[in-house]
Amino acid sequence: MKIAIAGATGLTGEVLLSILPKSRLSDAELVLLASSSSAGKVLENEAGTHQIQELRDGCFEDVDLAFFAVGDALSAEFVPQALEAGAKVVDKSNAFRLEEGVPLVVAGVNDDDIGSARLVANPNCTTIGFAHAVAPLRQFGIEEVVAASYQSLSGAGRESVNHFWAEAGKALQGEPSAYSESAAAALQVIPAIDQLIGDEHKEETKLRLESAKILGLDAERIYNTAVRVPVLVGHCIAIHLRVSGPVDESRVRAALAGNPTLLVLQTGETPTSFHAIQYPNRVIVGRIRVRDGGGCIELFTVSDNLHIGAALNGLLIAEQLVL
Ligand SMILES: NC(=O)c1ccc[n+]([C@@H]2O[C@H](COP(=O)([O-])OP(=O)(O)OC[C@H]3O[C@@H](n4cnc5c(N)ncnc54)[C@H](OP(=O)(O)O)[C@@H]3O)[C@@H](O)[C@H]2O)c1
Secondary structure (H helix, E strand, O other): OEEEEEOOOOHHHHHHHHHHHHOOOOOOEEEEEEOOOOOOOEEEEOOEEEEEEEOOOOOOOOOOEEEEOOOHHHHHHHHHHHHHOOOEEEEOOOOOOOOOOOOEOOOOOOHHHHOOOOEEEOOOHHHHHHHHHHHHHHHHOEEEEEEEEEEOHHHHOHHHHHHHHHHHHHHHOOOOOOOOOOOOOOOOOEOOOOOEEOOEEHHHHHHHHHHHHHHOOOHHHEEEEEEEOOOOOOEEEEEEEEEOOOOOHHHHHHHHOOOOOEEEOOOOOOOOOHHHHHOOOOEEEEEEEEEHHHOEEEEEEEEOOOHHHHHHHHHHHHHHHHO
């Protein structure tokens, strides 16, 4: 089998390359694709060394499966070419997530949606952690979601991480750090991720609409404030669910125990972004509280945005697509 990775030199592509040799697709021949400035460079993983080729017209000939870990515009241009060439595709960008007929899948949550599709979209990194934790709680009748997501720098790609390191020295000296929409300011907390449309940033819209598509929730009753925080890896979400209830904490814990991807902490144990580094393949849930006479559930989730939130989810989808 021949597998292409478009965006192999990026943060997500790099993680995918590192976990592929441990997967059920480990025997595949790899075609690594990136921009013309990376063409000719060599990347290494457990399976060997691989030379980068330029992502360009005609590069998906004989490819059975293509992962896309590039920006929206490149996916919009090249995913149709890969499909046309006969490949199955897992796309990590935002380009096709809400398109009708394209399954948007969190592996282990809504795998049945894959059906006979040849293109499957991988959700936003925050949506994946959210969906794992909230899916088992739908049995309590979710009426409203209020969330605040604390999202790491790597969620915005390599440029954002590089920007952080370039600015961190200045920030530690007490100088103001430059800030742009795509790269958070070093050592600052900024409740604005991506473009503001109306009163909602695009990152907030993604969680709302993607969660509605994956979990069947009412998109009009999901509210999120997405905050960029100066953490390198690991997205956290404070989630408040209004349910038709009433529930108690033991029923909430029993429901969460049904999802093997979740690592549920005990009362008194504090979930921190460090848990994402320790358990990159899990979604960690803690601070579980039931309030308002059993009508509200509160949780705090932590997940590695590059592993379970991107590369690993894509790989688990791919295994179902081609094996
Ligand atoms: N980071 C996350 O936590 C995360 C999570 C879920 C989904 N995603 C999505 O995954 C995708 C990749 O994100 P990322 O964070 O991995 O981005 P990234 O670190 O910025 O990497 C971008 C990749 O795109 C390639 N690229 C850029 N311009 C190109 C061009 N003109 N032609 C061919 N390749 C080009 C880059 O190649 P060069 O190195 O040659 O420039 C690099 O391999 C995005 O759609 C993102 O929304 C990211």
